[in-house]
Amino acid sequence: MIEEVRPKGKTPPKNLRRTVSAIFWQHQNGAKWRALPSGFGPWWIVAQLFIRWAKLGVWQHLFENL
Incomplete structure (x- = not known):
């Protein structure tokens, strides 16, 4: 589901699970x-991604889909 709502680009898919796990841990x-x-x-990469995704509405879209 995250792949569908996240912006394409800088975060390699192999690191996506680790990044989301880090955000949840925090x-x-x-x-x-x-x-x-x-x-x-x-x-700092995890924090930067969380902030970027929040500004782009990624979390809102994800929770609406859930």
């Missing part, structure tokens, strides 16, 4: 972006 734990475990990749 929100479930209420931690700062810098506290992301290193297994999720660089925190």
